[in-house]
């Protein structure tokens with residue numbers, strides 16, 4: 615599943631490919647992709663003739679910016695944007711939408727799992743609407759401070775691993791980086807929110823920023839089936855210290871990395887470096 619660094623990589627790639635291009639035809643092939651409006655014909659006619667003026671990222675959402683509107687794309691598990699010649703069907707079974715430009719190329723959305731979403735909203739108030747309104751600040755935001763985290767977390771009886779996945783507290787952290795952040799911060803994934811100390815909060819913030827920034831620099835992590843637009847592979851998987859490394863020696867202390875399930879999510883940690 616693409617997380618913040620992978621989505622940032624997709625956004626940077628898309629900017630190089632489709633910025634300032636004008637859409638001459640739009641087609642939603644799989645109507646359930648479009649959550650707002652639900653009338654696909656209305657959407658197709660509104661976006662036709664519009665130019666992509668900017669492409670931004672908010673947490674794990676891709677924001678295509680038009681004159682008065684934004685198109686918000688969430689890739690969820692397996693969504694991918696491909697820039698390809700008009701009429702191409704890189705994977706015909708899974709093509710869910712395409713946007714043809716005036717230069718004979720198209721941007722098409724493919725999703726083998728069909729969980730991805732599109733929202734077409736007014737530029738003036740999209741941050742106050744679902745899906746963005748419930749998002750907490752990103753780790754890079756100055757709003758994320760030890761005091762902020764303490765207020766949100768220190769009465770929680772949930773495990774810290776689960777808490778960091780809660781996009782309403784901090785947005786942009788997914789399963790891979792959660793494990794890496796907790797390893798760097800030397801916190802056991804099953805530690806309860808109520809037991810997290812002020813120093814732990816500082817370490818979580820510092821580790822989140824370091825790890826996500828480094829991953830963005832590397833183009834994200836390529837494991838499972840994640841690929842950014844155009845099949846560009848990230849390289850951060852070579853720098854993962856615990857995630858996917860079950861029964862391999864910890865890079866700090868040589869203890870074997872353990873894998874457990876926390877709230878259904880595969881979770882990797884070092885039982886020596888991350889004591890409960």
Ligand SMILES: [Zn+2]
Pocket residue numbers: 864865866867868869884885886887888
């Ligand atoms: Zn260790």
